[in-house]
Amino acid sequence: MEELKRRILSQAVVGEGDIIHVDMFLNHCIDVALMERMGEVLAKRFRGEKITKVLTVESSGIALACFTARALGVPAVYAKRFRTGYIDPDVYSAEAHSFTMDKTYTMRVSKKYLDQDDVVLVVDDILSNGQSALGMLELVSKAGGEVAGVAVAIEKSMREGGRVLRRMGVRVEALATVERVEDGRIILQ
């Protein structure tokens, strides 16, 4: 998606290692008009897949999941990873490791909101090592549902997430792919 690529090249900031900060439009301050267009493009790519639900995980995937779900005309479910309030005790759960935080966390989704009739589109803001996407696939699998694919705003192809998922036969769609970071510059595919 050209608009997103332009935004990455003009605004994203390279941090330590190959970390890319896109908090100025994607995951702290949200350009909701861009987010809506991204949701529409992702929905279009999966149109015809009979998707019944969009699944994401707290917190940075929620905005894109909502706009994608809106464009598909289905509900958005977010797996909880923080204990902030009530959650149904009857949940599907999966573990994921955050490389950024060097911490393993548990994601939980109430059994009420995922079942065997669901065809699920997994949505997240960034696909890097694929840990949260793999955790969400596990949640869908535990519910007996089907995964239509994984849809993200940005894939970092220098990390293994996208390759692992595609090797498993999962359809992965990214609106922009970062190939590498070179001398502090972002190289898109």
Add this chain to the structure above:
Amino acid sequence: MEELKRRILSQAVVGEGDIIHVDMFLNHCIDVALMERMGEVLAKRFRGEKITKVLTVESSGIALACFTARALGVPAVYAKRFRTGYIDPDVYSAEAHSFTMDKTYTMRVSKKYLDQDDVVLVVDDILSNGQSALGMLELVSKAGGEVAGVAVAIEKSMREGGRVLRRMGVRVEALATVERVEDGRIILQ
């Protein structure tokens, strides 16, 4: 908003004490079409206020904040309360106490995304004791910005949040107001 009131009366589940579970359409499984209409109604109520940003806090306010911001044509910013990844070290921060969890937490927002020129609409899913709303007012105040008001899907008027805010002169708009819970039944205003 009649549609939301009907949904609360037909679907919400009363938990312990006066806790009301609305996770089936508001904050775990999200009815994004309803969420979009709620955002439009809230935006309409604040039209003419020259709002420049919508502010919410992780995680349950993000969906409504995004759709309200979309309808207003401004960015949505969410204050971080979890340490899950990068955040600019230069932040405004405020403490809030969660009565549900009996825990105090810190919300942080990068100084880049709130400033003295901002007119901010604070958005959240539920207004109960008002702790997170008060924390967000503090963030805006530290940035030198102006608060246009607090907009929520559901206000629980048996808790003190709404009263405290209105007594401070803050405009509070709720799409549905729960007056009390009586014998396991929800009584709306």
